[in-house]
Amino acid sequence: MVVREVDTGAAIAVTTLxxxxxxxxxxxxxxxxxxxxxxxPKPSGQSLSYWLQGVRCDPLxxxxxxxxxPPSADTVIIGSGITGTLVAKHHLETWPEKSVVVxxxxxxxxxxxxxxxxxxxxxxxxxxxxxxxxxxVEGAIEILQNEQQTWENLVxxxxxxxxxxxxxxxxxxxxxxxxxVADLAKDIFERYRAAGGKVDHIKVTLDPAEAAKVSRIQGxxxxxxxxxxxxxxxxLVAHIMRKNLKKGLKFxxxxxxxxxxxxxxxxxxxxxxxxxxxxxxCSRVVHxxxxxxxxxxxxxxxxxxxxxxxxxxxxxxxxxxxSKALKNSYGVLLPDGAxxxxxxxxxxxxxxxxxxxxxxQLKFNEWLAEHPERCTDDGMSxxxxxxxxxxxFADKEFEGWVDAVPGAGxxxxxxxxxxxxxxxxxxxxxxxxxxxPGQWICAGHNGHGMARIFTAAPGLVKLMKGDTWxxxxxxxxxxxxxERMETLRDGAKRGAIAVI
Numbered sequence: 001m002v003v004r005e006v007d008t009g010a011a012i013a014v015t016t017l018x019x020x021x022x023x024x025x026x027x028x029x030x031x032x033x034x035x036x037x038x039x040x041p042k043p044s045g046q047s048l049s050y051w052l053q054g055v056r057c058d059p060l061x062x063x064x065x066x067x068x069x070p071p072s073a074d075t076v077i078i079g080s081g082i083t084g085t086l087v088a089k090h091h092l093e094t095w096p097e098k099s100v101v102v103x104x105x106x107x108x109x110x111x112x113x114x115x116x117x118x119x120x121x122x123x124x125x126x127x128x129x130x131x132x133x134x135x136x137v138e139g140a141i142e143i144l145q146n147e148q149q150t151w152e153n154l155v156x157x158x159x160x161x162x163x164x165x166x167x168x169x170x171x172x173x174x175x176x177x178x179x180x181v182a183d184l185a186k187d188i189f190e191r192y193r194a195a196g197g198k199v200d201h202i203k204v205t206l207d208p209a210e211a212a213k214v215s216r217i218q219g220x221x222x223x224x225x226x227x228x229x230x231x232x233x234x235x236l237v238a239h240i241m242r243k244n245l246k247k248g249l250k251f252x253x254x255x256x257x258x259x260x261x262x263x264x265x266x267x268x269x270x271x272x273x274x275x276x277x278x279x280x281x282c283s284r285v286v287h288x289x290x291x292x293x294x295x296x297x298x299x300x301x302x303x304x305x306x307x308x309x310x311x312x313x314x315x316x317x318x319x320x321x322x323s324k325a326l327k328n329s330y331g332v333l334l335p336d337g338a339x340x341x342x343x344x345x346x347x348x349x350x351x352x353x354x355x356x357x358x359x360x361q362l363k364f365n366e367w368l369a370e371h372p373e374r375c376t377d378d379g380m381s382x383x384x385x386x387x388x389x390x391x392x393f394a395d396k397e398f399e400g401w402v403d404a405v406p407g408a409g410x411x412x413x414x415x416x417x418x419x420x421x422x423x424x425x426x427x428x429x430x431x432x433x434x435x436x437p438g439q440w441i442c443a444g445h446n447g448h449g450m451a452r453i454f455t456a457a458p459g460l461v462k463l464m465k466g467d468t469w470x471x472x473x474x475x476x477x478x479x480x481x482x483e484r485m486e487t488l489r490d491g492a493k494r495g496a497i498a499v500i
Contacts, residue, residue: 115418117355
């Protein structure tokens, strides 16, 4: 197979010589975004994710450790999602004598972590092509190995601590839906194997008939299976935050506290975090607010930008319930880089979550390009083009689904929006902000944070402690440097960041 480069506007994709099939998934639903959108969290009227709907009586949602903001702290962490909560955990373990304040603009963990589709799916081969293009063979392998380590760490933590978060561990299936996509997937898989990538844990089915049988997707052209997880992400983060809060008076969580900016301190500490409820003077700041990072810190404009995404909650018909329920999570690979992620919540209620960048998401993003003021609007629900794409896929590909006669409370129940924090090169920005000593960041996870942050957050704390990048154990591609910032800015202006 011959692989050639094609310019797709904001990125470089890989395709075969005879077709336009692409696995340009991360960038597929960013079309039309100039990379300079930014904004603060929507103050009210957010859509409620399935995860947030189920915890409405939990007092952690609006927790304030003290009625008033502490006037000072050793470290202020902006954001209470999985990044901010894990950074706080490892900070408290590393420096138990130091004070930490976590500031959250709205309800606890109500951003991307509390709005995703519930996957922790380590990329084990599919991203190799784009990462190799951007970071070389060694860099690409580092990223995929790190995702496997992240998943293992998350599963181990849940098991060791008995976390009640609906964790499922089983085979996730990547399913190419056309011959061109299957050919491209096979080529990338084989190139990854030839480069020394670990693939012995991946079960590959290349016969379309057998792939359809394994996956239960009628149009499957191949199937790649490897261990991954789904979970209730809010419950996992809440468990960790409750343990943080038990650390005593050195730790404070303050919800409904919007941070507007961070300025240089004229006092004894380095920085002043300015919020709608007052100021906190501190020695260190951690930006853990992902898609909203550039609204707080202007030097990140064009480097991290928000993209609204939709997730559909689907109650399956009887023919896909009980013993006939779906037993795997999925990445359904469509032409032009489109993707359905499917989470059937195998160990709990069997409700199916459809996320990813489906064909309707692309049309939705075309609308967003004309309405950039909605870039941080997670109050959107029932976006018809997205839901229609889910319906079309389920009716066509799940045998018997279209013929089911649903009763009340079945099928396309609800959809919600979440805001993904994207970066121009498709990987997070981790480290100390150049020119701003004492300000640190772990953000820009491109909708893939659950497979990165369980190593990224502790890695950031190691860097804060003075460890080297190598000692932090993170992929070199994630390191934030002034050179990387300038490269990304220059590439963003040209509209030609080569991520695949």
